[in-house]
Amino acid sequence: MILDLPRFVEAERPHWTALEKTLAWFDMNPGGRLTIEEAAKFHALYERAADDLTRVAIFAAEGELQRYLAWLVSRAYAEIHEARHHTPFRPWRWFTVEFPSTFRRHIRAFQLAALLTLLGAVFGAFAIHYDPDAKAVLMPFDNLRLTPAERVAIERAQQGQQLTGRKGSFSAQLMTHNTQVALTTLALGMSFGFGTVILLFYNGLLLGAVALDYITGGQTIFLLGWLLPHGVIEIPAILIGGQAGLVIAHALIGWGDRSSRAERLRHISRDVVTLAGGVAILLVWAGLVEAFVSQYHEPVVPYGLKIAFGLIEALLLTMFLSRRGLSREVRSAR
Amino acid sequence: MRAEGVLVRTPEGIEFDLPLAGPFSRMLAFAVDFAAIAAAGALLARLAGPLQIISADAAQTAITVLYFAISLLYGILTEWFWRGQTIGKRLLGLRVVEASGLRLRPSQIIVRNLLRFVDLLPALYLVGGVCCVLSSRLQRLGDIASGTIVIRTLQLKEPDVDQFLGRKFNSLAEQRHLAARLRQKVPTKVAHLALEAILRRDEIRPGARLVLFREFADYLKALVPYPADVIEQLTDEQYVRNVVDVLFRHISLDTTALKTKPHPLSAGG
Numbered sequence: 001m002i003l004d005l006p007r008f009v010e011a012e013r014p015h016w017t018a019l020e021k022t023l024a025w026f027d028m029n030p031g032g033r034l035t036i037e038e039a040a041k042f043h044a045l046y047e048r049a050a051d052d053l054t055r056v057a058i059f060a061a062e063g064e065l066q067r068y069l070a071w072l073v074s075r076a077y078a079e080i081h082e083a084r085h086h087t088p089f090r091p092w093r094w095f096t097v098e099f100p101s102t103f104r105r106h107i108r109a110f111q112l113a114a115l116l117t118l119l120g121a122v123f124g125a126f127a128i129h130y131d132p133d134a135k136a137v138l139m140p141f142d143n144l145r146l147t148p149a150e151r152v153a154i155e156r157a158q159q160g161q162q163l164t165g166r167k168g169s170f171s172a173q174l175m176t177h178n179t180q181v182a183l184t185t186l187a188l189g190m191s192f193g194f195g196t197v198i199l200l201f202y203n204g205l206l207l208g209a210v211a212l213d214y215i216t217g218g219q220t221i222f223l224l225g226w227l228l229p230h231g232v233i234e235i236p237a238i239l240i241g242g243q244a245g246l247v248i249a250h251a252l253i254g255w256g257d258r259s260s261r262a263e264r265l266r267h268i269s270r271d272v273v274t275l276a277g278g279v280a281i282l283l284v285w286a287g288l289v290e291a292f293v294s295q296y297h298e299p300v301v302p303y304g305l306k307i308a309f310g311l312i313e314a315l316l317l318t319m320f321l322s323r324r325g326l327s328r329e330v331r332s333a334r
Numbered sequence: 335m336r337a338e339g340v341l342v343r344t345p346e347g348i349e350f351d352l353p354l355a356g357p358f359s360r361m362l363a364f365a366v367d368f369a370a371i372a373a374a375g376a377l378l379a380r381l382a383g384p385l386q387i388i389s390a391d392a393a394q395t396a397i398t399v400l401y402f403a404i405s406l407l408y409g410i411l412t413e414w415f416w417r418g419q420t421i422g423k424r425l426l427g428l429r430v431v432e433a434s435g436l437r438l439r440p441s442q443i444i445v446r447n448l449l450r451f452v453d454l455l456p457a458l459y460l461v462g463g464v465c466c467v468l469s470s471r472l473q474r475l476g477d478i479a480s481g482t483i484v485i486r487t488l489q490l491k492e493p494d495v496d497q498f499l500g501r502k503f504n505s506l507a508e509q510r511h512l513a514a515r516l517r518q519k520v521p522t523k524v525a526h527l528a529l530e531a532i533l534r535r536d537e538i539r540p541g542a543r544l545v546l547f548r549e550f551a552d553y554l555k556a557l558v559p560y561p562a563d564v565i566e567q568l569t570d571e572q573y574v575r576n577v578v579d580v581l582f583r584h585i586s587l588d589t590t591a592l593k594t595k596p597h598p599l600s601a602g603g
Contacts (some may be wrong), residue, residue: 027417050348070350071487074435077344082437089440168395176402180451187452190475195452249478262433262481269480270441276448 009065012052016072019045023075046076097325099278102271103240104322104329106247113242115202117235120204127205137208138166148217151304155297162295171291178234178283182241186248193249200242207235225303228310230290236317237282244275282317289313340471340483342435352435353426354472355484357463364459366422370578371408375401409447414440429439430531433471442480448474505564506576513580516558525581528574547571 022042026032034042053069103110127134146154155162181199188195214223251264259267293306339351378400385393412420418430418438430446432438453462453474462474471483507513528550535543551570554577565573 047346050344050346053348053350073344073348074350074352075341077342077348077350077432078435078437081344142508166391167395168389168391169398172395172398172402176398179402179406183448184451186451187475190449190452190479265479266481269445273444273448276444 008052008055013046015045015048016052016069019049019072019076023072023079026079035090042076043080046073046080049073049076074225094274095278095281096320097328098274100321100324101326101329102274103243103278106243106275108270109246109250110239110243113196113239116197116200116242117204117207117239118203120206121208121211122211123201124202124205128209128212129216135209138205139213148214148219148222152219152222152297155295156299157201166202167291167295170295171287174290175284175287178238178287179280182238182279182283183276185238185241186244186279189245189248190252191249192252193246196242196245196246196249200239203238221303221307222297224310225297225301225306226294229306229313231288232310232314233282233317234286234288236321237279237286240275240282241279244272244279247275248272259298340433340435340485350435352431352483352485355426355486357466357472359426359486360466360472360484361459361463363420363422363426365429366425367408367420370421370543371405374404374408378404400600406447409450410443411441413438413447420555423484428484429487430477430482430484433481433483438482442482446476446480446482449474449479452476467469504576504579505568506560506573507580509564512558512560516554516577516580519557520554520577525578528554529580529582532571532575532578547574550574 019042022045049069049072053066053073056066056069124138129273181203185196185199188199211223214220247268248265251259251268253260254264257264293301293309296306297303337355341349341351343349375397379397382393382397385396409420411432416424419428430438430443436502439480453459453465453476455461459474462476463474463479466472466474469478471477473483475485477483479512506516531546531550547570551573554574555565568576
């Protein structure tokens, strides 16, 4: 085929420019939608540019023109062929229905995360029991290096005044730090789960060592009053982060799944995002409770009240994660 | 084997290459984004200043939470609103797209940004950088998990043929059917080599230059023979110049996108 290139470019350029303007409009208006007529025009321009690309492909020296047309076609292709269904995001429905449903869908990964943390806790407790000198290594935090009795005495004497004037910032630090820990546990799923497993085990180890230290030190009630109000939310949130990490690891490894790795990862990406979002919300609540409730001890707040508060939270969280959205799932299954 | 681009075939049977962005340009884009986040943090600290009069704790809380939110959400929001681009990627001419060339879905954007937590480990993007260098599609872990690639967006650079031919008469271009055949038959590599030879002629020793242009001219004359009377007055170098002029000179493309608010396809647009 012989083509008069200058004439061809001159004839086609207005159409390329029109297509380019439409693509620029998409860039400037992310949520913009075309009317049926506009979409038809856009599609016609795309097809024309694609046809021009094929025609120009035979002109070896027209590398720049080919690249330009390939760029136009590739950008238009992305807009035209992206026809996958987008569910409008409804935050309340997402948190109260999608999040617990996703959690239940991957319950085995959560159970594995809980088991790994439990194993770590048992290991930490044994380590402290048989080698008390290991405390400095296992609990590298200043307030945990004191004996439980010393810490209880100091905190009771302070009557919650140690955070006066900085409760908000302390709460913010807890939220951001815990969210980073949970999201790192999630992201380490990309190490085929090794990093996630190690972090979950390490968290459990810390927890087990602290718990046994306080129990053997005769401060079980203090421990429950201090840990339960925020821990019943914070610990499950980090376990859900681990659950998401294990879901990623499972998709990477692909046991018993013949689809490609890319397909497996694509299949779970929405669930991972849902779990990560749920974790972030739970950790905001845990951060607030830790700063404004957990740091107050007797005589300011009775331990019984704090423990009851923690148990009620645990019950509500369990009901939320196990029951919310269940009726919709049953209905859709029918 | 690392690919320079990803080949996409559309359902209409059209094939095109998505040129992959290299680790260095991605690193520069990340540096720009890092600076943008730091600037936002500094601005935030200034804006929170008046809040300190009411409560220093409230001001510190706002700074901590908002800075964390900005650093976490910056990539997600910019890539969503700018269709795969952050400030750094816009400046460096990069864009994130799905590996199949399609537009990004929200979950893909969130996953690739959440997985920065592991790509950044242990420091300075080491895990992500190593993974990117080793990956055939130059993907960091976040890209692999979300099925995305980072591509270079086109920057049109048309050769300035006027600089070596000016507006002189080109006898080869006058023979329009033969000029069209030249454009069709000359391989891309040869065309660009000839262009390069002309642009760098002064760097070539005179003897070598004569040999080089003779070889080019012989090859091109054999590829598309011109009538003797058209080319009899031309030296080998001038012949090659005229061929290059035919190959590369066409009407300049105006690729400046107009950033107009009303939709260009709507009535009157």
